[in-house]
Amino acid sequence: MKALRIVDTDDGTRGELTDVALDTLSEGDVVIKARYSSLNFKDALAITGQGKIARKRPLNAGIDVAGTVESSEDARFSPGDEVLVTGWFLSETRDGGLAEYVRVPADCVTARPEGLSLWETMAIGTAGFTAGMAIKRMRDNFQAPEQGPVVVTGATGGVGMFAIDMLAGAGYEVIAVSRKAEQHGDFLRQLGATDVIGPEALDLEGKPMGKPVYAGGIDAVGGELLANLLGHVHPYGNVAAIGLAGSPKLPTMVLPFILRGVSLLGIHSVECPPAWREQIWAAMAGADKPSHLDSIATQTVGLRDVFDVCEAIMAGRNTGRTVVDIQA
CATH class of the missing domain: 3.90.180.10 (Medium-chain alcohol dehydrogenases, catalytic domain)
Structure with a gap:
């Protein structure tokens, strides 16, 4: 073979x-x-x-x-x-x-x-499944469209593209964050993003928290960008961490967690339990199909x-x- x-x-x-x-x-x-x-x-x-x-x-x-x-x-x-x-x-x-x-x-x-056809399952693959798992965990922790906009960082990556598509399809307002905002902005809007911004828009200028602007997020970058995002999330919002393209370090404080009740959800799709897998794939074949x-x-x-x-x-x-x- x-x-x-x-x-x-x-x-x-x-x-x-x-x-x-x-x-x-x-x-x-x-x-x-x-x-x-x-x-x-x-x-x-x-x-x-x-x-x-x-x-x-x-x-x-x-x-x-x-x-x-x-x-x-x-x-x-x-x-x-x-x-x-x-x-x-x-x-x-x-x-x-x-x-x-x-x-x-x-x-x-x-x-x-x-x-889903076999081709479609692989077009989705680990990238789409990871996005689907992040969305499931956010929903399980009471994330809802009416709470406000959800940020997706690393928006031009595989997980980011699927997250934008599926969140928008589920009725969420999606803000895409990308260093390639000017180059790929039109495409990200076609996927469902209502706005495309650069990472500098999330800068907290060294503060642990800023004005709450977003209801939650899906982050593929880690590092300072993730810390900045956490500081902008509304009370009881969720941020799902799926990657570390920027850095594995997280330079933040506990303040967003204990003063606003923000939840940081870790997404490890490699060993996702079989029962969860079935639910996530069923959702992506149905209501959440990209x-x-x-x-x-x-x-x-x-x-x-x-x-x-x-x-x-x-x-x-x-x-x-x-x-x-x-x-x-």
Whole structure:
């Protein structure tokens, strides 16, 4: 079987397209014949060798996969079932989805939700699922559209684009934050943002809190930007933290939490419990289905094209989501 495999070479860790025996795949009781995967920033880090994503090597790349069950030792799945896997340490400690076959424990497998094709599940992938999980956690903590505008930072990233789309579709007023506001403002407004601002608009000038302006937010940046956002959130608002593109540090005080009751919600989609997964995927296949999916997922490529796309991602030249057709 063909697989894009992360290997150690004399020139460092890299991805290479090679042949792999099915019986050498990571342990699991469900074998999936892959139809589609997708490319995330995490995949680009692993394949280009610019990030130590694969914690053991060699290991097949790809943190997402969708396809049909080839065989199953678990009664929950049967040959021919259409399924998907996102997260669960694919391409970190388990062989991932950029391969013709994937073997995983049954608890990692989610049945394809009615309302989404296999291609659509991978167009959404980890990025969209993470946005969906953030929105679920905010709603579970009483976030509602009538409370006011919700900020999305890192708005041109995969999670940001889906968050804007789904929040706007659910009736929230969305403010997109991006350093590329002038370049991509029109596109972000097409996704549903009512306004697009630069990160400097959130600056607290060194203060722990400022005027409450926003009802909540979804943050992909971390660091000072997240601290500034927390200081602008209305009482009892929620901020979901999904990334650290800017910094893993959080230079803030407890004041927003104890004086305004602001909640900081951590989003860890890799090990999202199966029961939550089913609810989130069902929502994204139904009422929360992204309405601009074709505009967000802008290209479908084959396995041999993955290297070029990953280089473009790392160079900042790639916009939108990329689906990988494993059988192309």
